[in-house]
Amino acid sequence: MRRLTTIAALLLAAAASACAPNPIIARDPVPAPGPSDVYACASRPLPLNAFTTGCRPVPAAPQVVLQSRG
Secondary structure, rough: HHHHHHHHHHHHHHHHHHHHOOOOOOOOOOOOOOOOOOEEEEEEEEEEEEEEEEEOOOOOOOOOOOOOOO
């Protein structure tokens, strides 16, 4: 009986893998922001343990360069 169960499991696994010969690769159509981009995000809770999030671009603060005389 155990051998029959093992054979049935192997046949089911082979049938499941035969359905998709090529793997499906998900790609994000929107590229990730660069290291110099700054965003401010806010999240609000929704019913049933869900959240909605909104992000907006923020102008980057100017960089201050200090130099010493000497």
